[in-house]
Amino acid sequence: MKFKVSALSVLFFTGAFAQNIQNNPGSNHGNRFEQLGTILPTPNVYRTASGAPGQAYWQNRADYDITAYLDEDKRNLKGSETITYHNNSPDDLDYIWLQLDENQQSTVKKADYPFSSTLPKSLNDQQLKVSELPVKDNGYGVNLEKVTDASGNPLKYTVNKTMMRIDLPKVLKKGEKFIFKIDWNYNIPNRIKMGGRGGYENFAEDGNDLYTITQWFPRMCVYSDFQGWQNHQFTGRGEFALVFGNYKVSMNVPADHVIGGTGECKNYEQVLTSEQLARYKKAQTSNEPVEIVTLEEAKKAEKNHSKQRKTWVFEAKDVRDFAWTASRKFVWDAMGVTIPENNNKVMAMSFYPKEAYGLYRKYSTKAVAHTIKTYSEFTIPYPYPVAQSVEASNGMEYPMICFNFGRTEKDGTYSEGVKNGMIGVIIHEVGHNFFPMIINSDERQWSWMDEGLNTFTEYLTEEKWDNKFPSKRGPAWTIVDYMKLPKDQLEPIMSNSENIIQFGPNAYAKPATGLNILRETIMGRELFDKAFKTYSKRWAFKHPEPADFFRTMEDASGEDLDWFWRGWFYGTDPVDIAIDKVTVANPDFEVANFSNDTKYKVEKPLQNEFEDISKIRNREDKTISFEVEKDKDLQDFYYRYDRGQEKVDTNKEYTLKSEPNVALDKKEQEKLKNINAYQIDFVNKGGLVMPIILEFTFEDGSKLRDKSSAQIWRHNEKKVSKTFYFDKKLKSVQLDPMRETADIDTSNNFWSNDGGSSETSRFQVFKEKQKAAVRGGANGKVNPMQAAGKKN
Structure with a gap:
């Protein structure tokens, strides 16, 4: 959903609080590269350590048969539904939970998650109202008329704000299903005035309404292996946790209304004119959008306001x-659109009022087609028969249908911002078909698994729409202003939806940016894309949790990314890596023939300095015999030396002779004379580790690039150095030249030889002597056996 709203570091994995535990908090290492360990839930038969569903994975299901009646005069929606709930869990259920989301529009039934309020500097007359205490019922919210079992027997139920519990007449066991019925109605709110995702918009100029009917029927909550019932209240922000099922929905509306909905319409022959039906059939094989209901027909219908009625039937x-x-x-x-990966034939469709005709007629349906094809490349092939975009002056998503904005000025003109915003929101909302409509995460708890993953894939899709598309979320540099905020205005991505202050940056932009950094800078496109597709395939039509995503991305790529999840998703530290100093060193070929002779004292007996209790008790235990006592051949010089039977002067100094260094000849010096060494010291000011990416510019104008992985910080998370040897002089060094890492302060990312902080020194170059490397051999010192003149 493209909403400007916002969530804290409360981590619910298995119902317990998890913390970003640091194993070595008082040190400069051993924290940021530590494995996530117990921060993630323990793998089990339902969810494996690889991130894949386990052999005993299960999920429940709900099928719906719904009839609805839209009363346009009263702006009331009346419905009746039959729900068939399938218990596939291993648990016995004696009650079930449903969502009554429309209660959030009620002044007395809503979840009541208030915000702090202060005196305003100005407000209009509609806002200036006397506070009514206690609050009066505004007439909105769900009115439950009847709740019965399949035979019509009343069921006991309890409504808790936006949640409804039904007590089952008998325990629902594994493999069983329960069929029940609910009759209900509610007054449809004015969405423009009251806010929210569903409702009506009134067009005063022609006296018509545009209805977006969403969260409109009592819907089953998710019962899962990792949480039990997900019955957190709906506050208007944290979106939805829902179960899969099959739907048959009949909608009785005024006869001149046009309906778009989830799934396929099964009675176009009854609700369309013969001309409109012919156009629909033509559109199925057309490469260009075909108007099924034309602009002229829509304008004519605006004026008539038919009192007749029609019923549209949809199945999904x-x-x-x-x-x-x-x-x-x-x-x-x-x-018509064909998805190459599975050869699926899809109807890409758009519905829009005349106010949006100048933009939607040209762009909307083609943007829908581009989106489902591009997302299919990066995730899974689009499996549904329909994908629809509706211009409703908002942004919200549902299976196979979404609501977007994009209207022209009255003269038909539009700004570039409106055009790009419309294309972006269409891509975003259509893209939600994949996250979370198919890859079905719990939005009520983890907004980023829905909005973040989708915003990232939206960015990839925008880039393939137009190389110059002004994407606002995805590129690393666009998150910098958010990462600069004081810590008390930030919370980790791994935060509950309701508790986020900066919702847009936290749930949309930061996770999308993190994934783009993984793809472009840390993992590379090939590894990332394969892992991302693996996650999408594994969890299509299932309920993934954060650990399933983290583990799959590592399992499918062979990359240890715990340091990245820990820093980017569980923390609030920004990236601020600075070039602290550059030391320039030139070669010195004047090697004196000095000796490296070294004086040593021989080692004292290698006995433990303290006789521990085990040694003492082993000696006292007469049942224990020691091998060196039983076999005299094992008793060498050091056996006797350790026991004081061999005497060596350990205070005497011995001189160990070594060959002197040898200078390079003139030819060798000439070959190496232009090599300069550059030690670059880096400091981690922000706290979040990242790869060190450098661009070197030389005095001759040439350039080189180098990238060190983030693991360069593993032994010291605050300071690291890197030395380079070049055969030409360095003019400047630019850290993170393409702004790939979301570094919040680029002023400390540059060094030049005419103004940067630097030191100069010289290093001695001499001729290398070949030496044999012998593991466990002589240590270059005089040993006690040599000093004593013994060989055994």
């Missing part, structure tokens, strides 16, 4: 939700 398989839209204002166009 393996979806987690159902949404629909209705208005007589709609222009409707469509075109």
Whole structure:
């Protein structure tokens, strides 16, 4: 969802609080590269250590048969639904939970997660109202008319704000299903005035409404292996945790309304004119959008306001939700799309009022087609038969249908910002078909698994739409302003949706940026893309959790990324790596023939300095015999030396002779004379480790690039140095030249030989002597046996 709203570091993995534990908090190492360990939940038969679903993985299911009646005059929606709930869990269930999201619009039934408020400097007359205490019922929210089992027997239920518990007449065991019915109605809110995702928008100029019917029916909560019932209240922000199922939905609306909804319409022959039906069939094989309901027909319908009614019937398989839209204002166009990866034939469609015609007719359906094809390349092939974009002056997503913005000025013109914003929101909301409509994460708890993963893939899709597309989220440099904020205004990505202050940057931009950094800078495109596709394939039509994503990305790529998850997802530290100093060293070929003779004293007996209790007791235990006592051949010089039977003067100094260094000849000096050494010292000011990426510019104008992986910081997370040898003089060094790491302060990323902090020194170059390397051999010192003149 493209919402400007916002969440804290409360981590619910298995119902317990997890912390970003540091094994060595008082040191400069051993923290940032430590494995996540117990921060992640323990793998089990349901979710494996590899990040894949386990052999005993299960999920429950709910199938819906719904009839709805839209009363346009009263702006009321009346519904009746039959739910078939399948218990595939190993648990016995004696009650079930449903969501009543529409209660959030009620003044007395809502979840009541208030915000702090202060005196405003100005407000309009509509906002200036006397505080009513106690708060009066505004008439919105779900009105439950009847809750029964399949035979019509009443069921006991309890409504807790936006959640509804139904007590089952008998325990629902594994493999069993429960069928029940709910009749309900609610007053449809004015979405423009009251906010929220669903409702109506009124067009005063022609007296018509545009309806977006969302979160509109009592829906089953998720019961899972990792949490039990996900029955956290709906506050308007944290989105949805839902189960998959099959839907049959019948919508009775005014006869001149056009309907778009989740799934396929099964009775176009009854609800469309013969001309419109012919256009629909033509659109199925067209490479260009075909108007099924034309602009002229939409304008004509705006004026008539039919009192007749029609029923539209839709069906959808393996979806987690159902949404629909209705208005007589709609222009409707469509075109056929084939997904190459699975040869799936999809109808890409758009619905929009005349106010958006100048933009939507040209771009919307083609953006829908581009999105499902591009996401299919990076995740899984799009499996559904329909993908739809509806212009409704907002941004929100549901299976196979989404609501977006993008209207022209009254004269038909539009700004570039509106055009790009419209394309971006269409890509984003259509992309939500993949995250979380198919790869079905728990949005109520982890917004980033929905919005972050989708925003990242949106960025990849925008880039393939237009190489100059002004993407606002994804590139590393775009997150810098957020990362600069004081710590008390930040929270980790791994935070509950309700507790985030800066929701857009935290749930959308920072995770999207992190994934892009992984793809472009840390893992590389090939490794990342394969791992990302593996995650998408593993968890399509299932319920993944954060650990499943983290583990799969590592398992499928062979990259240890715990340091990245720990820093980017569990922490709030920014990237600020600085060039602290550059030391320039020139070669010195004047090697004196000095001797490296060294004086040593021989080693004292290598006995433990303290007789521990085990040694004492072993000596006292007469049942123990020691091998060196039993076999006299094992008693050498050092056996006697350790026991004082061999005497060596350990205070005497012995001189160990070595050959002098040898200078290079003139030819060798000439070959190496232009080599200069550069030691670059880096400091980690921000705290978050990242690869060190350098661009060297030389005095002759040439350039070189170098990248050290983030693991260069593993032994010292605060300071590291790197030395380079070049056969030409260095003019400047630029750290992170392409702004790949979201470094918040680029002023300390540059050094030049005419102004940067530097020191100069010389290093001695001499001729290398070949030496044999012998493991465990002589240590270059006089040993006691040599000093004593003994060989045994």
